[in-house]
């Protein structure tokens with residue numbers, strides 16, 4: 001297979017699981033109720049259920065339905081990339097870095113038929129300053145099933161102003177009126 005193009009720089013260090021990171025087995029709540037990847041407020045969203053692993057890693061399942069088609073009876077590739085983006089971005093819960101995707105490289109290795117349950121994994125590979133390098137993959141129908149899709153990504157840590165200054169005012173104001181639209185875990189608030 002061809003090597004990934006998101007190379008980890010020499011000054012990167014191993015990621016550290018934050019001491020107050022959610023415990024292994026914890027099901028991460030949606031970070032934003034209207035998120036396409038994990039929000040219950042999106043009728044056609046992916047509704048991913050993401051579970052914390054033992055290290056800097058996560059697992060999730062995603063059921064591919066007729067709503068997710070590209071070719072007849074097959075999942076749309078961009079949508080599979082979205083599923084990986086979501087499980088990779090949620091790694092920030094473990095390192096306590098609120099990040100946005102800067103680069104997402106995806107390899108589509110096998111077609112994913114409607115009706116498939118995709119078993120997704122992600123792990124933080126390295127941190128260099130504000131940059132978090134991560135990788136993940138999706139297996140067909142079983143945690144050890146054939147790899148259908150895999151990705152490597154670079155996330156960049158941002159402050160709250162990234163969201164408040166760039167997001168549309170209507171949605172930002174809605175959070176002000178109803179803070180439960182975004183997640184609070186323990187003593188921290190997850191940026192949308």
Ligand SMILES: CCCCCCCCCCCCCC(=O)SCCNC(=O)CCNC(=O)[C@H](O)C(C)(C)COP(=O)(O)OP(=O)(O)OC[C@H]1O[C@@H](n2cnc3c(N)ncnc32)[C@H](O)[C@@H]1OP(=O)(O)O
Pocket residue numbers: 031037085086087088089090091092093096097098099100101102103129130131154156158188189190191192
């Ligand atoms: C508290 C924890 C909560 C966690 C839970 C949250 C759950 C969320 C789940 C959501 C899941 C879904 C998530 C989503 O879908 S997030 C939505 C999709 N992503 C975006 O909208 C991001 C749009 N981009 C930007 O806003 C800016 O470009 C960012 C913020 C990324 C960087 O602009 P900024 O001005 O701030 O910084 P910089 O430009 O100095 O760059 C900084 C460094 O990064 C390097 N670089 C940048 N881009 C690239 C690139 N493409 N390839 C390689 N390298 C790149 C760059 O060279 C530099 O390196 P160095 O010179 O320092 O060495």
